[in-house]
Amino acid sequence: AVQLVESGGGLVQPKESLKISCAASGFTFSNAAMYWVRQAPGKGLEWVARIRTKPNNYATYYADSVKGRFTISRDDSKSMVYLQMDNLKTEDTAMYYCTAGGFAYWGQGTLVTVSS
Amino acid sequence: DVVLTQTPPTLSATIGQSVSISCRSSQSLLHSNGNTYLNWLLQRPGQPPQLLIYLVSRLESGVPNRFSGSGSGTDFTLKISGVEAEDLGVYYCVQSTHAPDTFGAGTKLELK
Numbered sequence: 001a002v003q004l005v006e007s008g009g010g011l012v013q014p015k016e017s018l019k020i021s022c023a024a025s026g027f028t029f030s031n032a033a034m035y036w037v038r039q040a041p042g043k044g045l046e047w048v049a050r051i052r053t054k055p056n057n058y059a060t061y062y063a064d065s066v067k068g069r070f071t072i073s074r075d076d077s078k079s080m081v082y083l084q085m086d087n088l089k090t091e092d093t094a095m096y097y098c099t100a101g102g103f104a105y106w107g108q109g110t111l112v113t114v115s116s
Numbered sequence: 117d118v119v120l121t122q123t124p125p126t127l128s129a130t131i132g133q134s135v136s137i138s139c140r141s142s143q144s145l146l147h148s149n150g151n152t153y154l155n156w157l158l159q160r161p162g163q164p165p166q167l168l169i170y171l172v173s174r175l176e177s178g179v180p181n182r183f184s185g186s187g188s189g190t191d192f193t194l195k196i197s198g199v200e201a202e203d204l205g206v207y208y209c210v211q212s213t214h215a216p217d218t219f220g221a222g223t224k225l226e227l228k
Contacts (some may be wrong), residue, residue, distance in 0.1 A: 045165065047224075102167075
């Protein structure tokens with residue numbers, strides 16, 4: 001069965017950094033574009049970042065709200081995808097979901113709280 | 117970026133009632149490859165979203181056939197033919213035709 005398991009969330013102060021991870025299993029990870037989607041408390045879904053596959057040069061894309069601060073990466077040998085978040089702001093507080101397969105597969109999410 | 121406008125924002129239904137949710141796009145979602153990358157998701161309380169419909173009208177494996185999707189270009193509809201208690205939650209449309217992917221604001225389905 002397909003599994004996506006996020007980890008690494010927590011409480012950080014504004015302007016600090018945090019790296020969250022997603023471990024994938026049950027599908028051919030190297031063939032899948034991977035996404036991070038977030039959901040602020042009581043709000044809707046917001047696409048954050050996307051990374052394509054090796055044949056597509058691992059191209060990355062970002063929402064304007066995080067461009068220049070967040071970096072998505074992947075390690076196909078470990079079936080892992082990461083989100084490095086720098087210069088965090090209070091408005092980045094959200095549940096962060098890892099998703100793949102055209103939004104067919106979702107993890108349970110990892111909560112990131114940015115507060116002083 | 118493509119804006120997806122969902123209506124209504126809230127929908128009250130009784131068990132067994134049929135309901136529809138609209139998703140309108142600010143531009144055509146027909147890709148140059150002929151596909152239309154418009155999906156529907158359901159997020160139950162406290163759960164991650166789950167995929168219901170992909171490519172406008174294709175039912176995801178394991179999803180009951182009371183769910184159906186239709187539409188083309190800029191206008192899309194999700195229909196539930198006979199609401200069941202487990203269908204309660206927030207429904208989102210999402211497009212992947214144009215980068216970046218964008219989500220509608222959601223439609224909350226609740227019991228009347």
